[in-house]
Amino acid sequence: MATWFTEKQTENFGITAKVKRSLHKERTDFQDLEMLETEEWGNMLVLDDMVMTTEKDEFVYHEMLAHVPLFTHPSPKKVLVVGGGDGGVIREVLKHESVEKAVLVEIDGKVIEYSKQYLPAISGALEDPRVDVQVDDGFMHIAKSKREYDVIMVDSTEPVGPAVSLFSKGFYEGIAKALKEDGILVAQTDNPWFKSELVRQVHADVKETFPITKVYTANIPTYPSGLWTFTMGSKIYHPQRIPVERFTNIKTKYYTSELHNACFALPKFVKEIIE
Amino acid sequence: MATWFTEKQTENFGITAKVKRSLHKERTDFQDLEMLETEEWGNMLVLDDMVMTTEKDEFVYHEMLAHVPLFTHPSPKKVLVVGGGDGGVIREVLKHESVEKAVLVEIDGKVIEYSKQYLPAISGALEDPRVDVQVDDGFMHIAKSKREYDVIMVDSTEPVGPAVSLFSKGFYEGIAKALKEDGILVAQTDNPWFKSELVRQVHADVKETFPITKVYTANIPTYPSGLWTFTMGSKIYHPQRIPVERFTNIKTKYYTSELHNACFALPKFVKEIIE
Structure with missing residues (x-):
């Protein structure tokens, strides 16, 4: 059977x-x-x-969460990943040579433990000396961080269970304070087909906190509707105005410098959700 | 239950x-x-x-199959849709004022009949006086057409059953002959996650027949993997070099002029399939 x-x-x-x-x-x-x-x-x-x-489709999500903000920043040195205990985003972060330190704050140590055991190609980068893995509450970590990070990535679960606080306006405000004066936030923000109200709300909250707010998408076959959104809040740098020479050659399976710009072209119904 | x-x-x-x-x-x-x-x-x-x-997600496929080639052509007057008996592509085609005649050749009259009965918002345009509905074999229709059409759209099922011949090189060669000297072909060509060999083969076949061959994608939640490809073959017009003024204002839910260009930015693994 x-x-x-x-x-x-x-x-x-x-x-x-x-x-x-x-x-x-x-x-x-x-x-x-x-x-x-x-x-x-x-x-x-x-x-x-x-x-x-x-294992088969993880590269889409991890590459798109990491590389879009990291290439938007001219020289990201210190990066925070909230959630993401599987290690996939960290693996992508480490492809950027400018990164000196990548902090992972995952609330559930078991996610890290079993990802190390059963998802080695995803979690392997957690052993890298540039990585600081902390089993802790991301919301609390943000609350006590001040002007520390160049880029903060929110790699959370859906807003149920432990991740509810990671979709609140207070959290984004905390992230703005935890970022340096030219810092960038990016968060996974679910899909516009079944969760349009969530996409709208997060965009509105981030927009009240960051001068530049942009939504981009990627296709992830195993996620609801396949059309995933990411919401970026940036203090200074515009993700669609990047000098070509900044796109250094990193090994990817989904992300390209052309897609970096194209992923911000939203389907009309998605634009209408956030407008 | x-x-x-x-x-x-x-x-x-x-x-x-x-x-x-x-x-x-x-x-x-x-x-x-x-x-x-x-x-x-x-x-x-x-x-x-x-x-x-x-009914809920049909607009993505129909808009993207129709508007990308129709805005690539400066003045499409006569359009052929092969398959597409539900009428959704025809509905989108008729949004272009230059179109004088839209021929639909669907092999299975039952698809038309039951779409008219149960999908009225999709099939309604089939009653338009500019539309010529023919219940016939698309392959044969193409074989007997010479320099007739500005744009031909292949809105077929998967390459099983009645649609097998619609994925053959001979079919694309026939389409090239059925098109005027500046004509454009576009075909739905399945998804790169589960059908990479099909995507590769169609691209190779179209590329041997048309001077300009481009693949673009759209997100369709109810189709396999959610990431759908369309393959365009064009004799003269390049789909990414369109004067801005050509984008007339039509009512859409997915397509935008910005997406018209962005949809050609392929994920790296898709580029590698067709390279």
Whole structure:
């Protein structure tokens, strides 16, 4: 008998993936965690019944969360990733030679532990000497940071469970204070098909806090609707006015310098959500 | 008991949608046809167990198939749609005032019949006096057309069943002959995640036939992987070198003139498929 994992992305729609076996399953202090070995997507991290990342399509999300802000900043040295315990964003951050220190603040140590065990190609970079891994509350870490970071990336789960506070206006205001005077925030902000109100609200909140606010998208097959949004708040640098010479050659599978600009061209209905 | 329709987009992955009821189901001369009323997507046309179109997300596919070539051509007057019996592409074609005649050649009259009955917002344009609906074999129609059309759009199903011949090199060569000397072809060409060899092959075939060959993408939530490709073959006009004044104001929900250019910026792994 074949086992299938089904994520109900809405009450009435979902994706379903054939499972070879469950590699690990537990209730952590924060959420239900399961690591599945799937036929189509390789190993898959599932939190609270939602796909967080898979070996096959993880590069899209991780590259697009990291490289768009990092190439927007002329010389990012100190970077913070809130969430992202799988290590995928950190792996991409370290491709930028200017980065001297990358801090990861993940609230759930179990995500880190099982990503290291079952997602080595994603989590391997967590061992890099430039990386400081902290198992801690991202909201609290932000609250006590002042003018420290060049770029802060919010790689959170959906706004349920431990991530609720990571979608609040107070959090974005805290991030603005934790950033240097030319810093950049980027956050994953769900999809416009099923979560238009969330996309609208986050954009409005970031816009009240940052002089430059832009939304961009990427296609992620295992995420709801496949059309994912990222919201950027920037104090000085405009992501679409980057000198060509800044695009150094890094190895990617999704991101290109051409896409860096193109990803800000939003479908009309998405523009209408945030206008 | 709730009924769910599941499309296996690959052997090991699929989408699943809650069904209110089946509105119609039959084996036509060419394929299995079912019209479902779904909770999430409204009415949904399913052919051979594959989602063809839904009321909620149909605008993406129809707009992107139609407007990218139609704005690339300076004055499209006579347009052919091969397949597309639901009428969605025709609806978009008619938004262009230069169009004097739009011919639809759909092999399966049942698709037209049940689209008219259950997808009125999509199929309504088929009644327009500028439209000539022909229930016929698209391959044969192309074979007997010479220098007739400004733009030909291939709105086919996947390359199984009646659509196999619509993915052959001979078909694209026929289209080149059926087009005027400055004509443009565009075809839906599936997704790069699960069908990379198809994307590669069609691009190679079109490139041998047309001086300018370009692939562009759109996000369609109910199609496999959500990342859909369209392949354009053009005799003279380059789709990314359009005078701004050509973008007349038409009502859309996905397409914008900014996206017209941005949609050609391909993810790196897609570029690598066609290079």
